[in-house]
Amino acid sequence: MMLPMMMVVWRLTPTDGSRLMVQIVFVVAAVMAVVGALGVIGSRNPVHAALFLLQTLFGVALLFLLQEAHFLAAVQFIVYAGAIAILFLFVIMLLGVDKTEDLEVEPIAHQRFLAPVLGVALASMLFSVFLVSSDILGGSPQFDSERTLDSGITDIERLGRVLFSDHAFAVEITAALLTIAVVGAVALTRSNKSKVKMTSDE
Amino acid sequence: MSELSASWYLAVSAALFAIGFTGLLVRRNPLIMFMCIELMLNAVNVAFVAFGAGLNDVGGQVAVFFVLVVAATEVVIGLALVVALSRFKTGATADDVSLLKG
Numbered sequence: 001m002m003l004p005m006m007m008v009v010w011r012l013t014p015t016d017g018s019r020l021m022v023q024i025v026f027v028v029a030a031v032m033a034v035v036g037a038l039g040v041i042g043s044r045n046p047v048h049a050a051l052f053l054l055q056t057l058f059g060v061a062l063l064f065l066l067q068e069a070h071f072l073a074a075v076q077f078i079v080y081a082g083a084i085a086i087l088f089l090f091v092i093m094l095l096g097v098d099k100t101e102d103l104e105v106e107p108i109a110h111q112r113f114l115a116p117v118l119g120v121a122l123a124s125m126l127f128s129v130f131l132v133s134s135d136i137l138g139g140s141p142q143f144d145s146e147r148t149l150d151s152g153i154t155d156i157e158r159l160g161r162v163l164f165s166d167h168a169f170a171v172e173i174t175a176a177l178l179t180i181a182v183v184g185a186v187a188l189t190r191s192n193k194s195k196v197k198m199t200s201d202e
Numbered sequence: 203m204s205e206l207s208a209s210w211y212l213a214v215s216a217a218l219f220a221i222g223f224t225g226l227l228v229r230r231n232p233l234i235m236f237m238c239i240e241l242m243l244n245a246v247n248v249a250f251v252a253f254g255a256g257l258n259d260v261g262g263q264v265a266v267f268f269v270l271v272v273a274a275t276e277v278v279i280g281l282a283l284v285v286a287l288s289r290f291k292t293g294a295t296a297d298d299v300s301l302l303k304g
Binding site for chain 2: 023026030033037040046049050056064068071072075079083084087091094111112116118119120122126130133134137147148149155158159162163166167170174177178182184185188189191
């Protein structure tokens with residue numbers, strides 16, 4: 001189901017502006033994302049929640065495609081759907097699916113009652129902020145032509161040029177962050193038993 | 203650029219963020235709380251791309267790239283914490299993270 005829809009988006013957005021088709025795909029993607037998000041917080045079984053998360057990630061990838069961020073859509077599929085969601089499922093299966101959830105404990109008083117209220121308040125606040133801020137948008141002329149989105153080069157080439165010129169230091173810091181994360185994950189999950197065994201073998 | 207104006211994407215982003223926030227407060231399972239954090243990060247990504255498209259600048263997409271990297275490391279560390287937690291106690295909730303102290 002996903003693939004033909006993606007191909008439709010791919011074919012339509014760059015050239016012919018058939019608005020209706022884009023609007024239909026947008027509505028489908030938005031509904032996918034929001035329904036998946038509601039499923040994540042609504043389902044008792046963690047496996048179902050992970051699959052709903054996958055649905056949301058696909059919806060977000062479609063939204064990226066609609067905005068012609070092709071590289072990010074691909075990365076969204078590969079990294080989020082292919083690695084992160086599978087990692088979630090892997091850990092759920094490793095620990096066993098426990099559907100029991102201790103709902104009596106409330107770290108913040110009346111948390112469970114307040115959460116939907118705060119959520120609705122946050123949503124309306126974000127809606128109004130975004131509506132106000134999107135008024136100032138609208139194609140202000142860029143002096144650096146390499147950064148504009150309609151400069152004619154492909155999306156991935158533009159992103160790569162900016163990443164490795166303007167943000168080269170940040171990319172290097174990213175490498176350090178990934179290394180630290182790997183070392184940290186190994187250090188956290190290593191059990192003491194194997195350490196004892198290793199030292200006794202020597 | 204895009205066929206739709208940026209406000210539509212921003213509306214979806216706001217909805218996703220609020221849902222993730224609500225879920226983070228309502229649910230007690232640490233795995234599902236992590237999923238809710240992922241939802242919020244994805245909402246921010248949608249907003250970044252929408253603003254970038256609206257301003258005709260690639261900066262929004264660059265920001266999403268870094269958010270993706272940080273989200274990946276966050277999930278790795280978070281799930282490692284959950285696995286380490288489950289050694290101490292079966293059926294762990296988010297409050298049991300204090301068991302890992304020291």
